[in-house]
Amino acid sequence: MTLTPATDAFADTLSQQLPADTLRRVEPRFLEEPRGRWQGSSGWVALPRSTQDVATIVRHCAQSGTGLVPYGGGTGLVGGQIAPDGAPLLLSLERMTAVRAVFPEENALTVEAGAILADVHDAAEAVNRLFPLSLASQGSARIGGLLSTNAGGINTLRYGNARDLVLGLEAVLPDGEIWNGLKRLRKDNTGYDLRHLLIGAEGTLGVITAASLKLFPRPSATGTALLATPSPATALSLLARARDLLGDTISAFELIHRQGIDFLAETLPDIRRPWPAPPEWCVLIEIGTGPATDPTEALETLFASALEDGLSEDGLIAQSKQQSQDFWTIREQIPEANRRIGSISSHDIALPLSVIPEFIPEAHARLAEIDSYRINCFGHLGDGNLHFNVFPMPGRTRADHAHQRDAIKTCVHDLTHAMGGSVSAEHGIGRLKTDDMLRYGDPTKLAAMRAIKSALDPAGIMNPGAVLPD
Amino acid sequence: MTLTPATDAFADTLSQQLPADTLRRVEPRFLEEPRGRWQGSSGWVALPRSTQDVATIVRHCAQSGTGLVPYGGGTGLVGGQIAPDGAPLLLSLERMTAVRAVFPEENALTVEAGAILADVHDAAEAVNRLFPLSLASQGSARIGGLLSTNAGGINTLRYGNARDLVLGLEAVLPDGEIWNGLKRLRKDNTGYDLRHLLIGAEGTLGVITAASLKLFPRPSATGTALLATPSPATALSLLARARDLLGDTISAFELIHRQGIDFLAETLPDIRRPWPAPPEWCVLIEIGTGPATDPTEALETLFASALEDGLSEDGLIAQSKQQSQDFWTIREQIPEANRRIGSISSHDIALPLSVIPEFIPEAHARLAEIDSYRINCFGHLGDGNLHFNVFPMPGRTRADHAHQRDAIKTCVHDLTHAMGGSVSAEHGIGRLKTDDMLRYGDPTKLAAMRAIKSALDPAGIMNPGAVLPD
CATH class of the missing domain: 3.30.465.10 (Uridine Diphospho-n-acetylenolpyruvylglucosamine Reductase; domain 3)
Incomplete structure (x- = not known):
């Protein structure tokens, strides 16, 4: 399907149907994305103030066969908000914030x-x-x-x-x-x-x-714990134990590997680290309770039970807001530390919970056949969602491994798929993973997606190039 | 779109592609539905044993343009499982139970x-x-x-x-x-x-x-309470109070009107009734708690708090499994009592929670302009889902009001729609409510539904006549 670019003449015609200053030439901020992988094509951006204005814009694009890329906060990690070519119209919702x-x-x-x-x-x-x-x-x-x-x-x-x-x-x-x-x-x-x-x-x-x-x-009170645990398998047993003891109160159950804490030490040394020598694995647990339950006591009960059965060998339960914040800072700053180290390839995958203990060592072993890497595997263990990110060894750079990037990604994604997982857990497909859709997607689902897309958007104007592989 | 009936010749051809005894002549049990409103058209039923067999059946129907009606337990209340005419093939999943x-x-x-x-x-x-x-x-x-x-x-x-x-x-x-x-x-x-x-x-x-x-x-323990409450408005305040005090533990919050308990007394007198003179409104609350909380104590705390603020004037907290079961029997047998009384028109509606106190008296007032009725309004208040059912006064029959049925339904559904509600909360559209889809459905949504249906099922074989109005 060939789309018409959003030319000056297009912008001129459309502007006449809209309140003043709805259309502007694209500013550079709309042409970048957090991964630094794509550069948007310049042209026009629409900044509507109402749903009616959005309708006018979309209708005009449909009638003229002009591509349209909706733009939110620009924080997407798979390039869904960036159109590298074709000069489609950008549609920023930033004025509709009520x-x-x-x-x-x-x-x-x-x-x-x-x-x-x-x-x-x-x-x-x-x-x-x-x-x-x-x-x-x-x-x-x-x-x-x-x-x-x-x-x-x-x-x-x-x-x-x-x-x-x-x-x-x-x-x-x-x-x-x-x-x-x-x-x-x-x-x-x-x-x-x-x-x-x-x-x-x-x-x-x-x-x-x-x-x-x-x-x-809102929960009446919240509690935070950082518990060392011997392995991903014990981390999952700890999750089950936590569910038995704490029920629906668990709002976060985050897996952290020592590699992430080491990266923090290396790149953000001011961040307070909880252990002088961090354990290989730990989990960050957050609970929110009703008025009848003291969250600190509940976490202490969990920790005692975990200690007894070898699910944890060491643990910290936040005794203050500050301490809770310190624990969260570790988890929240790992992505920033990763960015500073510079990953060769990052993977946002989901797996059935029960295969995770098998997946992690197997993925390490397969990657070791390609080269030596530092691997930071962390994420939302409670959802089976791992960020499995591959970094160069000290002294080497991501550029040294650029030629291995595709092999690394394929290695991780092939294993994920073979074990019943998803190669995009929470980030989406965007423009980064359309090839993965072809490689791993169910053919019947893909055919249905194409049929739905053609039915609702016969001219193919909406976010062209995203999600659906050509 | 004209569909080919599932003739004997069709069944003969299809049978050759399937294991023996997959196709049979339709038995009467497939041609009835709980409301007694439709009678299915006779013909053939397929009883596949595998997904592969289902695929063979559907493919053959697609190729020959034969209608196909999937059939589960036959318990649907809107006729989705019944094809009154056209003799489509029925597809029962009853052999695929693994x-x-x-x-x-x-x-x-x-x-x-x-x-x-x-x-x-x-x-x-x-x-x-x-x-x-x-x-x-x-x-x-x-x-x-x-x-x-x-x-x-x-x-x-x-x-x-x-x-x-x-x-x-x-x-x-x-x-x-x-x-x-x-x-x-x-x-x-x-x-x-x-x-x-x-x-x-x-x-x-x-x-x-x-x-x-x-x-x-599984919750460690469950608790059940039946609390009288002055009005739907106080019932909602009681729900909010229960959420504040009991958090996520509330699994059911059912509204019951005295009319339902009176119907029970009239039609099923052996059922134990909790009050000699039932209150106008009461709510049935079920909670399921973790090991740290005693559900009976938690419900007592709620009741004390409700009493103090006039949200309840009388209440019973089950002290045994048997008592809990007795409370639930009341709720669960109300539909059977309704059936024995015989409604003129039943409505499965949902409303935004905050408009319910306004909706109920307004609906009563509007119906009173048509005639005098007994109204049994009950249901899943926590979800905003009411079963608002209209019955004849004592001494009259539903047949006496048959000519008012459409007016009653339109009265209730118009008000529901005007107040931001849904005319099918949990039962679906089936064949009963396709006209409602036209009257109340968003035109853009309807157009999108038709486009999706045409894209995925261009021959229109799947459950013809259900959901989408002609």
């Missing part, structure tokens, strides 16, 4: 797609509620992008992925029609679930313009 | 679509886990139908609807291709979510043949 309404008694709020996640947290907190989606980029990521990529993060164990937090959507479909689906219902069985189709479609089936989101009661 | 695998350490199991819900409960219980989907027909409803209709039931407040309990699906799409989507992953962002598209599509986009389902830890 919290339209808050319904504390319903545990719900309605917010526009351009709202920044941290602002949604604040809006929920203002009515003593919790919006639990939480991830490193929450100060800049916007709701529309977070939903379009079905973002994950640290609280999915308890509260689910982004899609699980959505009651209703408003969206502009690829023909420019507005879908008013902003219901605030916990049950609604009236036809196909368009909501879940748009969530995770990464802007290829329409533009999310607003969402009704689920809120939750 | 629990393929159980993964206790992953809190997951994989089961075929024909498995009966109660058997899945047992398979989960055998490994000390809980599969929480629970509804009146669980002794005969089958997993495929429950997922195709996105069933709700009594535990959705805590555990979600059927769609929230699914990790992966295996399905045969309308062209006869098998989608192998039986992943057991908590995070998987690799393309459009076909799973959520098939769930709730009521067999119009393919046949679910197996599913990987989420299991949960």
